[in-house]
Amino acid sequence: MGKAQKKTGKGRLDKYYKLAKEQGYRARSAFKLIQLNKKYAFLESARCCIDLCAAPGGWLQVASKYMPSNSVIVGVDLVPIKPIPRVVTFAVDITTVQCRNLIRNELKDWRADVVLHDGAPNVGTAWVQDAYSQSELVLMSLKLAVDFLHKGGTFVTKVFRSADYNNLIWVFNQLFGKVEATKPPSSRNVSAEIFVVCRDFLAPKHIDPKFLDPKHVFKDLAASASGTDKGASAHNVQANVFQPEKKRRKRDGYDDGDYTLFKAIPVAEFIRSPDPISVLGRVNKITFLTEEEKEWYALDITTGDIKANCDDLKVLGKGDFKALLKWRLALREELGLDNKTRDTEDVTETVEIVEEGDEEQQLQDELERLNAAGAARVKRERRRANEIKTRTIQRMQLQMTAPLDIGLEQHDASLGGQDFFSLGDAEMRLRKRGGVSALDDQDDADSSEEERAAVDENDSVLDPDEERQRKVAGLEAEMDGLLRERDAKFKVKEARQKNAEREEWHGIHETVDADSEDSDNEEEGGWDRMQTTKAQSGDTSSDESESESDSEEAVGRITQKRPRSDNGPTKPSKRARLITDLREPKSQSAAAKIWFSQDLFAGLDDAVDDVEDENIDAGSFAGDEDGSDAKADWEDTAGDDDDFEVVEADEDDDVDMWDVDNENEDQMKQEKLKKHGLTTAEAVTLAQQLVNRQTTKTQLINDGFNRYSLNSKEGLPQWLLDDEAKHYKPNLPVTKEAIAALRAKQRALDARPIKKVAEAKARKKFKAAQRLDKALKKAEGVNATTDMSEREKAQQIEKVMRKGLSAGPKARKEVKVVVAKGSHKGLKGRPKGVKGRYTMVDARMKKEASFILVGVNAFAQAHFQVRAQKRVEKANKKRKRT
Ligand SMILES: C[S@@+](CC[C@H](N)C(=O)[O-])C[C@H]1O[C@@H](n2cnc3c(N)ncnc32)[C@H](O)[C@@H]1O
Numbered sequence: 001m002g003k004a005q006k007k008t009g010k011g012r013l014d015k016y017y018k019l020a021k022e023q024g025y026r027a028r029s030a031f032k033l034i035q036l037n038k039k040y041a042f043l044e045s046a047r048c049c050i051d052l053c054a055a056p057g058g059w060l061q062v063a064s065k066y067m068p069s070n071s072v073i074v075g076v077d078l079v080p081i082k083p084i085p086r087v088v089t090f091a092v093d094i095t096t097v098q099c100r101n102l103i104r105n106e107l108k109d110w111r112a113d114v115v116l117h118d119g120a121p122n123v124g125t126a127w128v129q130d131a132y133s134q135s136e137l138v139l140m141s142l143k144l145a146v147d148f149l150h151k152g153g154t155f156v157t158k159v160f161r162s163a164d165y166n167n168l169i170w171v172f173n174q175l176f177g178k179v180e181a182t183k184p185p186s187s188r189n190v191s192a193e194i195f196v197v198c199r200d201f202l203a204p205k206h207i208d209p210k211f212l213d214p215k216h217v218f219k220d221l222a223a224s225a226s227g228t229d230k231g232a233s234a235h236n237v238q239a240n241v242f243q244p245e246k247k248r249r250k251r252d253g254y255d256d257g258d259y260t261l262f263k264a265i266p267v268a269e270f271i272r273s274p275d276p277i278s279v280l281g282r283v284n285k286i287t288f289l290t291e292e293e294k295e296w297y298a299l300d301i302t303t304g305d306i307k308a309n310c311d312d313l314k315v316l317g318k319g320d321f322k323a324l325l326k327w328r329l330a331l332r333e334e335l336g337l338d339n340k341t342r343d344t345e346d347v348t349e350t351v352e353i354v355e356e357g358d359e360e361q362q363l364q365d366e367l368e369r370l371n372a373a374g375a376a377r378v379k380r381e382r383r384r385a386n387e388i389k390t391r392t393i394q395r396m397q398l399q400m401t402a403p404l405d406i407g408l409e410q411h412d413a414s415l416g417g418q419d420f421f422s423l424g425d426a427e428m429r430l431r432k433r434g435g436v437s438a439l440d441d442q443d444d445a446d447s448s449e450e451e452r453a454a455v456d457e458n459d460s461v462l463d464p465d466e467e468r469q470r471k472v473a474g475l476e477a478e479m480d481g482l483l484r485e486r487d488a489k490f491k492v493k494e495a496r497q498k499n500a501e502r503e504e505w506h507g508i509h510e511t512v513d514a515d516s517e518d519s520d521n522e523e524e525g526g527w528d529r530m531q532t533t534k535a536q537s538g539d540t541s542s543d544e545s546e547s548e549s550d551s552e553e554a555v556g557r558i559t560q561k562r563p564r565s566d567n568g569p570t571k572p573s574k575r576a577r578l579i580t581d582l583r584e585p586k587s588q589s590a591a592a593k594i595w596f597s598q599d600l601f602a603g604l605d606d607a608v609d610d611v612e613d614e615n616i617d618a619g620s621f622a623g624d625e626d627g628s629d630a631k632a633d634w635e636d637t638a639g640d641d642d643d644f645e646v647v648e649a650d651e652d653d654d655v656d657m658w659d660v661d662n663e664n665e666d667q668m669k670q671e672k673l674k675k676h677g678l679t680t681a682e683a684v685t686l687a688q689q690l691v692n693r694q695t696t697k698t699q700l701i702n703d704g705f706n707r708y709s710l711n712s713k714e715g716l717p718q719w720l721l722d723d724e725a726k727h728y729k730p731n732l733p734v735t736k737e738a739i740a741a742l743r744a745k746q747r748a749l750d751a752r753p754i755k756k757v758a759e760a761k762a763r764k765k766f767k768a769a770q771r772l773d774k775a776l777k778k779a780e781g782v783n784a785t786t787d788m789s790e791r792e793k794a795q796q797i798e799k800v801m802r803k804g805l806s807a808g809p810k811a812r813k814e815v816k817v818v819v820a821k822g823s824h825k826g827l828k829g830r831p832k833g834v835k836g837r838y839t840m841v842d843a844r845m846k847k848e849a850s851f852i853l854v855g856v857n858a859f860a861q862a863h864f865q866v867r868a869q870k871r872v873e874k875a876n877k878k879r880k881r882t
Contacts, residue, residue: 019710025062028058028186035185036184042199043067043114047072049063049115052094052115053076054118057082057084057087060073072110076090076091111150113149115155119141121137135159156197159196160192176202177199179199181196181197264285266286266287267297270286288310306323772805779800818839819840
């Protein structure tokens, strides 16, 4: 894109505004529907269309243009709509029964193929309220859509990125086969609006009324975040350790029955805890009170630093926490809690004895199995990385990087209260990499030896020191990795780099490889993931790769996928989902809300702002911490969010044009203009019209657009482009005055002497001055002589001066052409009254004679010049010789 879209003032009147004006659309928003239809082609085949919130009628005009000529089009809005051919309109509130009845009366028993909704409530009230009523309006329009749509029909609606977005998408998914969110290019970047195209209406016989009830769909989720949802607090706990420098508030209140601020735990609890990081994040102090603990206190490995660290955990930095984790591992080994090495040895021995007979075959099999597993893992990781990249790019393209990020929310929900940075997740990933499988042993003392053997297949037998170092390094690497994952700048930078490669807008696709089980897991999003996770919550041995993909899902999805019916027993069928309890999503979003409301994310916002100041759309509802700012922005862009611009009938203001292609072109043109002025009659005509106020700049700009202006030149043959550049030009008016002015200018140009003539003239002048000088000197000399009378002196001086003032010694004397008339005819000798040189000619020959004389003079001049040149050459040769 050339220049960034301006948000305010004349910047609002962008190219779509101008195009809408040119093409006679009532609102620039018409192009949104044109672009949506270009992508999804739902209008061409539609016979009946209902446009909800249709004023002033831009979408209706588009529908009327693109739908077959005899189709039924009904438009409804609070305000009356100026008549449009073939369109029936009503001025009524779409949320009322009256609206339903009016449409019903109009359609009789017809059903609509397409229901459109571009509604926006009057903005300007409280920020949260605005967003909510928009979502409510969407739900109301959906209600009408399900009432009037055909099976297989299409519902297109505008939604804003708000806390309700996911809930709406979930509901759409229950009712439509395909649901895609997209942002057409004509929708301003500053606008938080996106369009959801729901195709393939399922027309279920029974629809759970809760689906269309705002009370259920948009239930205040934060309120439902009870103490049982420990996700947020656990996040806080993790964050305390990974980013101890940041102060976090306890937003979710205190745990049930625990109302104290200060928490101390016995060191044994920390040592034996399977989740040491969360212990460190939760408590203030680690105590050594029992006999056993006092012994540990006295150990060499319990250095002064460790003791001091245990004393007050709230003042520790990341390094101190790492030291404590290292110390814990060392102590666990000391206590024999980490006996993995020995176990491994045992297992190895056993295997050797049992499998001795067929060792080679077994090794071969094992190798093959490991190779296959490795290749599959690499493939899976590559695919996952690509998907994450794509999603990040999409999110950036849609400016959906606000804290209430859809993808993140889904991820959060899908974890079902798990921590984003939970050590369990970390362990799993480490184990997958085969690096820190030992963690399993130390953290889960109860796990059986068989399990360990299975998990630790890649581990070799190490000495305890090495092993401990490896574990510590693993933990640290994991901590660093997780910190990096949370680094917003890193994410944004990465997304930005990738974004540059993908400038073209392709909308958001929902492509799922139906054959790939993995991709099913990864593509599954939002409520589905939540449902699955919840259903599987009892099953602690859930698929590792699923969990892994969960954490990577955090990058986010915009497009929601309808759940597949073959997704296992936990997935309800489409029919079953229609009676799904809507309370479930609440806890999901609640977790997300609380999670993103942490200070941690307020910081993240700032960081993102620093890096991507323009791209982050504050209007996309930042978390409550930044509520005021976000609200201010929201209010500021309220009009933009609607992204709705009515095209005025007459616009005489001068408008800054958005230069699509070349920003330098204007500058170059200006420079050329300065240098050469206006060079064509067309330009002079236009300039005259502007000066005489016969036209305006706006008019000129508007005239510059036509329906072919934005046609792509891609793929056209060069000869055609050349030809078009030559001939495919507007026929501009040209006035007589303009041509006269240009001609005068040209004449003035022509009248200017060429350089050689000017030089010759200057030479002549110079020589004349020289002659005059010489004559003056001579005259002085004459004057000074004493042997001349005064009269003689005067005569001599006059002669000298005449010579000096004459055109020079070689000046041609004028030859007069004399026509002998009357008595002089045929006479020889000088006719009377003729002085100087003359030539006698017949009257009829006079003109001719003059030409001849001029020619003779020219010839003589040339002759003299040649002679002069020869003289100079001769003199030069002479000089050289001497
Ligand atoms: C962005 S405009 C629609 C523009 C339209 N799509 C076009 O292209 O001309 C939003 C419209 O929603 C209408 N609207 C808002 N709330 C409404 C309601 N409850 N019932 C009917 N119309 C409503 C407003 O009157 C406004 O005209």
